[in-house]
Amino acid sequence: MNARPRHLLDFDDYTPERLGAILDNADVMRAVLDRPVKKVPALQGLTVCTAFFENSTRTRTSFELAARRMSADVLSFAAGSSSVSKGESLRDTIETLTAYKVDAFIVRHHASGAAHLVAKYSGKPVINAGDGRRAHPTQALLDAYTIRRELGSLEGKNVTIIGDVRHSRVARSNAQLLPMLGANVTLCGPATLLPRDLAHLPGVKLTTNAQDAVTGADAVMALRLQGERMNGGYLGSLQEYIREYQVNDALLARASDDAIVLHPGPMNRDVEISSAAADGPRSRILQQVENGQAIRMSVLYHLLVGRA
Amino acid sequence: MLKIENVKRLGSEQLETLFVENGYIKGWNLNDTAEQTLDGRGGTVIPALIELHAHLREPGQTEKEDLASGLAAAAAGGYGTVVSMPNTSPVVDDPSIVRALIEKADGLGLARLRPAAALTKGQSGKELAELALLKDAGAVMFTDDGRTNEDARMLRLGLEYAHSLGLMVSVHAEDATLRADGVMNEGPVSEALGLPGNPAAAEAARVARDIEIAAFTGARLHVQHLSTARALDLVREAKKRGVPVTCEVCPHHLTLTDEALRSFDALYKVAPPLRTQADADALLAGLLDGTVDCLSTDHAPHTRAEKERDLLEAPFGIAYIELAFPLMVTRFADTLGVERIVNLMTSAPARLMGWDEPNLTEGAPADFTVVDLDTERVVDPSTFKSKAKHTPWAGETLRGWPTLTVVGGRVAFERA
Numbered sequence: 001m002n003a004r005p006r007h008l009l010d011f012d013d014y015t016p017e018r019l020g021a022i023l024d025n026a027d028v029m030r031a032v033l034d035r036p037v038k039k040v041p042a043l044q045g046l047t048v049c050t051a052f053f054e055n056s057t058r059t060r061t062s063f064e065l066a067a068r069r070m071s072a073d074v075l076s077f078a079a080g081s082s083s084v085s086k087g088e089s090l091r092d093t094i095e096t097l098t099a100y101k102v103d104a105f106i107v108r109h110h111a112s113g114a115a116h117l118v119a120k121y122s123g124k125p126v127i128n129a130g131d132g133r134r135a136h137p138t139q140a141l142l143d144a145y146t147i148r149r150e151l152g153s154l155e156g157k158n159v160t161i162i163g164d165v166r167h168s169r170v171a172r173s174n175a176q177l178l179p180m181l182g183a184n185v186t187l188c189g190p191a192t193l194l195p196r197d198l199a200h201l202p203g204v205k206l207t208t209n210a211q212d213a214v215t216g217a218d219a220v221m222a223l224r225l226q227g228e229r230m231n232g233g234y235l236g237s238l239q240e241y242i243r244e245y246q247v248n249d250a251l252l253a254r255a256s257d258d259a260i261v262l263h264p265g266p267m268n269r270d271v272e273i274s275s276a277a278a279d280g281p282r283s284r285i286l287q288q289v290e291n292g293q294a295i296r297m298s299v300l301y302h303l304l305v306g307r308a
Numbered sequence: 309m310l311k312i313e314n315v316k317r318l319g320s321e322q323l324e325t326l327f328v329e330n331g332y333i334k335g336w337n338l339n340d341t342a343e344q345t346l347d348g349r350g351g352t353v354i355p356a357l358i359e360l361h362a363h364l365r366e367p368g369q370t371e372k373e374d375l376a377s378g379l380a381a382a383a384a385g386g387y388g389t390v391v392s393m394p395n396t397s398p399v400v401d402d403p404s405i406v407r408a409l410i411e412k413a414d415g416l417g418l419a420r421l422r423p424a425a426a427l428t429k430g431q432s433g434k435e436l437a438e439l440a441l442l443k444d445a446g447a448v449m450f451t452d453d454g455r456t457n458e459d460a461r462m463l464r465l466g467l468e469y470a471h472s473l474g475l476m477v478s479v480h481a482e483d484a485t486l487r488a489d490g491v492m493n494e495g496p497v498s499e500a501l502g503l504p505g506n507p508a509a510a511e512a513a514r515v516a517r518d519i520e521i522a523a524f525t526g527a528r529l530h531v532q533h534l535s536t537a538r539a540l541d542l543v544r545e546a547k548k549r550g551v552p553v554t555c556e557v558c559p560h561h562l563t564l565t566d567e568a569l570r571s572f573d574a575l576y577k578v579a580p581p582l583r584t585q586a587d588a589d590a591l592l593a594g595l596l597d598g599t600v601d602c603l604s605t606d607h608a609p610h611t612r613a614e615k616e617r618d619l620l621e622a623p624f625g626i627a628y629i630e631l632a633f634p635l636m637v638t639r640f641a642d643t644l645g646v647e648r649i650v651n652l653m654t655s656a657p658a659r660l661m662g663w664d665e666p667n668l669t670e671g672a673p674a675d676f677t678v679v680d681l682d683t684e685r686v687v688d689p690s691t692f693k694s695k696a697k698h699t700p701w702a703g704e705t706l707r708g709w710p711t712l713t714v715v716g717g718r719v720a721f722e723r724a
Contacts (some may be wrong), residue, residue: 089613089616089617090616090617090618091613091616109618110620111618111619112502112503112572112619112620113501113619114572115619127565132620133502133503133504134503135502136503169502172502195499197494197496197498198494200496200500224489225485228609
């Protein structure tokens, strides 16, 4: 295996073996979460900073719990209530936080590439918790982990991702990760929300036809449709979108018999996914949340133990 | 009298002495005495370079650049004349601003300033500026650069009016609605990076429109910083049809591609964006076949703090007027030849502007630069005269550095 990467910004520096090790390790972390005392001393003495320049409750909670369950101290920085709103530059903010002797950063930012800049300016290990449209690697890892747990393997599995692919870092990260682990990815959405150039990614197919996309799929992931897409002229109407692209039982009937349903959350119920599908027997949406904590513990362990 | 010893003429290995008097070239190898003697150190004398497209940021944004730093940077880059863009604060749309800029620049003794003025008031695209009065004040070209000319009728009127005054209109040819929020070239790289893309079609569509307007008005149109193969083809076809259109390309579009954005470094964020290698190759072919009329830099300085922002927030632009000539010589001397590069940066822009073509014979204005075509130097931004001391080429080894720039018979720059 190659040298251990210093950061998790995307999967560019990762080998399938390394990624497999992170998934394997998540099994161990899940076992920790099932114990009466859900805490291990792995990161004792280390301080992890969650630097969130964009609002997020779920991802932030998941990361902070993961860090605390590994006994790290957590410094929680939210840009909305800080000097960033007074015009401080990203560089100055990060250099200030680094001066607090933080050992690692977990970064969310509205701009693609911001996590790379934090890595450059801080010199500390950085986990990308979502940057612009680019990447959300721990979300993709927890998706991969969930599929692997539920279906036994990723090798040769057909994963269909439906919705606003254009603006989705979840879709981009999954489209990078899942083929590295042996799965086939189909990205599907209205042409205005499905950039043609994503077809250049290895192991990725594009289609605007949801029925074709779901046929034979082993996992179907619905992406959140954001209201502002309507104002941007990307769609004719919400009703039309629902008719063509909603993940519902009728559409899922085309998937393989044991296909599972995923959603990165938060959901617009009965928009991109029907309530019946979200709550039905195929749904693994809550398992994703649970697995997310295990994956984030595994990533923190992988990057920080014996290093920071 | 000033004399420069130990200099060569382009294409010659013979060391000669150039004499200058009262701002003009007195002659070569004269048997004359001089009050001041400079050692050309074996460099090659070429006419001072002419820049048709630089942002000097004065008035209003002098934290980025001002006339003193910008014109000093130009002189250090071998330029004797700079056309400054009017997208300042306030916009250069008033004759008094044009006069003030020229007066201030004249007092600096650096590169000459030839301001471009806004085509429309406030560069709003809604009302023509006082083009005749601006010309009288010293404006040499009209452009709403920094903005795109969204209103086709206004561009038509501006072209017609400017043409009647004998001046050129230059355009930032990008359809702003198609560009939308794009911060880099749209393509596989922008999608992989998750950054909003600016499609090549935004440039081609606008160039096509503007060519049609130039064709039916008969007025001279100059397309700035052309970046795509397709738009270049449109210019090529238009020239064949006899449409009065010219265009420029910038060295950064010849030497960098959208792959550079994989660094997420906003140094590479420019408008129009860095395109693909195929586009860069096409631009070079355009230089070789004469479709591209001249080289310009679009020198666009910003503060370091601004360029250290994320890619969505950082401003567009690279500042490198001090590097353009060595960059072109180092990268393209083999394909274009030094003589062609010199021509594209001296005679070609002068021809476009309707100015006398620069030369180094007796009686010509003493605007020249001595360049060292052989010695390699590492790019060290800390030595830049520009206030923008950051560049994509920091640490690169280049040759062809200007060592002495003389403007109007006065030494405007001398490299230590």
